[in-house]
Amino acid sequence: MHPLHLRSAGTSLVISTHRGEAEITHWGADLGDSLPDLSILNEPVPPSAADTNVPAGLLPQASSSWQGRPGLRGQRVIDGVPGFDFSVRLRVLSATTDGSTAVVIQSDPDAGITVTSNLTLHPGGLLELRHELRNDGTSPFQVDELATVLPVAPDAVELLDLTGRWCRERHPQRRPLQQGTWVRTGRHGRTGHDSSLLFAAGTAGFGNRHGKVWATHLAWSGNHEQFADSAADGRTMIGGSELLGAAEVVLQPGESYTSPALYAAYSDRGLDGITEAFYSWFRSRPHHVSGPRPVVLNTWEAVYFDHNLDTLLELAESAADLGVERFVLDDGWFRGRRDDHAGLGDWYVDETVWPKGLTPLIQAVTSRGMEFGLWVEPEMVNLDSDVARAHPEWIVGPSVASYKEGGRLPLEWRHQHVMDLVNPEAWQYVYDRIDALLRENDISYLKWDQNRDLLEHGHAGRASVHEQTLAAYRLFDALRAAHPEVEIESCSSGGARVDLGILERTDRIWASDCNDALERQTIQRWTGMVVPPELVGSHIGPTTSHTTARTHDLSFRAITALFGHFGMEWDVRAVRGAEREELKRFIALYKAHRDLIHSGRMVRADSHDESLMVHGVVASEYDGGIPAGATAALFAVVKTRTSFAEQVGRVSLPGLDSDRGYRVELLFPTPEDPDYSHTVIEAQPVQWLASGAEASGRFLGEVGLPMPVLHPEHAVLLRITAL
Ligand code: DGJ
Secondary structure (H helix, E strand, C coil): CCCEEEEECCEEEEEECCCCCCEEEEEEECCCCCCCCHHHHCCCCCCCCCCCCCCCECCCCHHHCCCCCCCEEEEEEECCEEEECCCCCCEEEEEEECCCEEEEEEEECCCCEEEEEEEEECCCCCEEEEEEEEECCCCCEEEEEECEEEEECCCCCEEEEEECCCCCCCEEEEEECCCEEEEEEECCCCCCCCCCCCEEEECCCCCCCCCCEEEEEEECCCCEEEEEEECCCCCEEEEEEECCCCCCCEECCCCEEECCEEEEEEECCCHHHHHHHHHHHHHHCCCCCCCCCCCEEECHHHHCCCCCHHHHHHHHHHHHHHCCCEEEECCCCECCCCCCCECCCCCCECCCCCCCCCHHHHHHHHHCCCEEEEEECCCEECCECHHHHHCHHHECCCCCCCHHHCCCCCCCECCEEEECCCCHHHHHHHHHHHHHHHHHCCCCEEEECCCCCCCCCEECCEECHHHHHHHHHHHHHHHHHHCCCCEEEECECCECCCCHHHHCCCCEEECCCCCCHHHHHHHHHHHCCCCCHHHEEEEECCCECCCCCCECCHHHHHHHHHCCEEEECCCHHHCCHHHHHHHHHHHHHHHHHHHHHCCCEEEECCCCCCCEEEEEEECCEEECCEEEECCEEEEEEEECCCCCCCCCCEECCCCCCCCCEEEEEEEECCCCCCCHHHHECCCCCCHHHHHCEEEEHHHHHHCCEECCCECCCEEEEEEEEEC
8 A cells, every 4th residue: 555645834744554554654844745665664673573563553552562652452341351352453454545634444353443543634734633443343342542642753852741730830841852651641530730732842952943843732621641652662652642540431342432632733943833833723713713802801800709780880881991892700690609619500690699680780791882701610519509409419429329328429629519411411401501591691702610620530430531521522512502602711720621622612711810920921822832812811910910919010911911812800990090091002902903913923032031031923914815924013022030131132033024124113011101111121221112123024033133121020012014
């Protein structure tokens, strides 16, 4: 069989089958039209090794003497006892391609297993891979692992992955790539604050805009593992798999299990090239958000649980005056929900707080031209709720019996438990309640929260994180199908459910509960590595952050929130005088530039000064389908802390068209804004700041410009326009 060759946007993926099983011979730089006879790549057989070549399989197999982590583990269950026919040796049945997609079918008739692998290399270079395993045998087959992995070239010597915690999601960590396995495990029953949105290998010192990078993302919101696995022979695979509990997936004859999709990108121009591939894929989806992303006011850090109609009406009026376009009522509106001890599951408007329902607030909001959004947490339940009292059997636990009948309850987490969505009656109840809310009220937006890990998570006495994750996905899908006009945000104690599985069924993620601009610079920088800014909720919080007690000027908070889906989470009634005027000007600035921010290329400079973060968005305009290049850009120059050499040297503004002329201007804060004097140290004025600078894209990228000396935890926003 001929090799399969997928090509797009500078990337090639070659699958060969001449050694009996499918293997990815190359994933990396584009190889052009013609390929040689790939048998020239057959390796020598070293001493003390299997007597044949060992393929680096599309699904690496222990039966082929692959010394690294096998891609498929499972066992047949005979008379209820697992452990029979534990070995699978897959051989290619068919392998077909149309140049951008490939389907490879491999089977082991003895083991009674067929695996179908689907690969798509999307036009922007993003690869999508998933496997489907079918049990062709006559007895049940227990799936222990079905991994999606890809080989990286030998010059990949460094690993990058992300980790975090509540209020500090998605921070990078790097290490050398050495023999052995580096595994990032998520056992939270949700994606997790520490989950690695991106798992990458690259050449020595790869950076924002240099080096070769091979990067993967596992699109799954339940338990998972992501890993880099360097086998004893030096070959390395990166990828991931769903982490399945004991007997969590047992396939009856004829049944199938499909792995989560692995998304992957290769770049020879650093991490920015990886981001381009992800953004291009996101933005080409037919259901991707379109139109201007509305300015949001979320009530959480403004009023918390203190729901009072008069206060909220004032807040809505104040928001409208500022130019807010979407008003989101957060937690606290439903029955019994005066704090976080009670009410989850009782999805009825609380009659004691809202005697006329939500209508008076919704009317006030919509009559001022704003959309109304509502917070919900459909997958959860408090024991102190009518639904828990009526249906203790709907609450997840490890036992077959409900907790009322002596079964054990998992530990409480934020005083709450998990609704067993695998139970069809519980699922239907939740669906009906959210559906009714959406039918009975003029709601354009749901902030869908999920605030706990899944511990001792079982259904009918069997581990069920897998089934629960799929049931939650079905809930999203069904509500979206019934209410296609309603936008949904994925929130999970801030940013604990950020992955492409959830983003297939939602329109925005809440990146973090931390609205501290300094923390947000890093959180958003690495979230934005994969997820484009139009999908990343980003709010101006109160002057003194509620989660870190740091105080920041408005300009720093605003410039930070600008590079996302912008909003506020702040009691804006108290914002007065010059600060209110500055806030209004900034909201107008967001509206004037959101088209650029939400469609452009994300660019991050490789800064010589670690106290500086320089990032921007460059317009990628098209004229009648023909790329018209970088016609405009916005750049933020962010000073995160003091440094030894106070910004001596020039700051590069990369990503522009080399031969085009540009004008660079200070956009915000300007000398008229109250916090300008806190931001720019005027003792050493930069000459070009007063009237702007003009230079070519090549000059701005290679030489750069001197920047004003900035105080720490401050930033300036630059506008760049093609001449
Ligand atoms: C956690 C979320 O991340 C917050 O934004 C807020 O919605 C609270 N839950 C409400 O309980």
